[in-house]
Amino acid sequence: MQIYLPIAEISINIFLLLAMGGGVGFLSGMFGVGGGFLMTPLLIFVGIPPAVAVATEANQITAASVSGALAHGRRGGIDYKMGGVLIIGGAIGSYFGSMIFTVLKATGQVDLMISLAYVLFLGAIGGMMFVESVRSILRNRRGEQPTPGRRHRTWIDALPFKMRFRTSKMYVSAILPLAIGGLVGVLAAIMGVGGGFIMVPAMIYLLHMPIKVVIGTSLFQITFVTANVTFLHSVNTQTVDVVLALILLIGAVIGAQLGARVGLKLKGEQLRILLAMLVLVVCAKMAVDLVVKPDELYSVTSVEVVH
């Protein structure tokens, strides 16, 4: 059954969209990640204009992360003060990200920037995850224990504007969470991702936040920042397709349920290595599309009517 998407302005099979939502939802439930970094490239591969894919995916992530954030909030798994600082960073970042996006869309370079950003970030994150999980598997085989030595003082402790975060029992400079939030905001605006894959490692390894508040706080920030991105893209480029976002969400809700059950049966390292390979495959596909000579060198766009 075909459905006409009002903003993307294309007709597409609704079952294909539901399956995509379900598939990505399954993987995100299994791995405990947002799935934006998989969904946006998938949407582009099936023919959704890249700008619409990015903006719509931000809208879908708002929906996908709100219930998780609420659940963590009920369990006391959110550091609201830290979340607030991350959101301020995210708001600033997404504002600039959206501006870059709007300018590049007008000059015909937005598709290129989306692909480049994906290749860069997926390559780096996937590579790091892959190496890290292989190492930890090897360590386990040799029977070694990771040495949880005392945290050393680093340049991070030397930064000014220190703030006290009671829930996380931390006293760190506000500059670092602001910068992390800002980077995630930029990525949310130009890549259509929640940015959890950057924020969670940054919270653990850079901020040294307690693990029990990391996921909740990250979801809390993602909900607000992607909501902001949805709003900015709606205003600047009119590229948010609510119909598309809702169809994807239906699939994702069902898929995530099943994925979470399968994920419980797999070991942490195995999961990470699978996820790393998945990320690298998506990265490779986008990289190949950039370097292989396209079949059609010319492209046509309507001149936007300036309001």
Place this chain on the structure above:
Amino acid sequence: MGHIFLACLVLLSCLGSLFSTQMAWAERMVTDLSRHTIEIRSQFSGTELLIFGAIEREILQGDGGHGVSIEGMDYDIIVVVQSARHDMIVRRKELVGPIWVNKDFYTLKNVQGYYAVASTRPLRKILSEDNLRILQAGIEYLDIDFIEPISELEDAAYRAGFIRNMKAKKLYNQREGTISILDDILFRAILEFPANMPVGQYQVDVHLIRDGEILLSEESPLEVGKAGIERIIFMFAHEYPSYYGIMAVIVALFAGWLGGFISRKMSE
């Protein structure tokens, strides 16, 4: 009975040829579309439009000028459908370092977002190039001009690239020899529209041609618009973008909360 009928027919045709040497004959053409509006709704996946008509070919002229004998099967029909015109940008990818990047671009002044032509025979056999250009009949005769100064070589390359793009999206169609005229009277043309067709006012032109001469041209309007919920969402997004953004966020928050609520109930 059959013989009497045949005799009458022969008599009539004799009378006809008798008159034709003395009086002028002219054609009349009636055309219509299977519908005058195309509505893009949620299940829209492209559509077809039937353009049909009849040629009435023996009308007595009042002024009694010189007659022309009308041979059978010598009419040609050209149907041209085009959307409203607006500017478009054509970009070309070039290799920058290891990757292909949109580099140079030229702007097309006032071109059709949708264009289709259908005819009884190959266009060049029906009319001269000059006449085809006047009627804007045939993709290669369209007025496709760039705003920026452009060399002849680049003009040809960009124009070809533009046409390839539009053909690939099924927005430009050329279907020569697809119209048949039944009994020299009735004709019909079927044109296809893809789901990504531009909205707005379209113009449908039907031209009646004989011996390289345009005898009659009929113009009908065609309105293409989004309808129903598709229209509401599109208009809302473009007319009130900030309210649309707020609505999109609220819908997402509610749907996400609802989804979480349902899956929690299900897993309990």
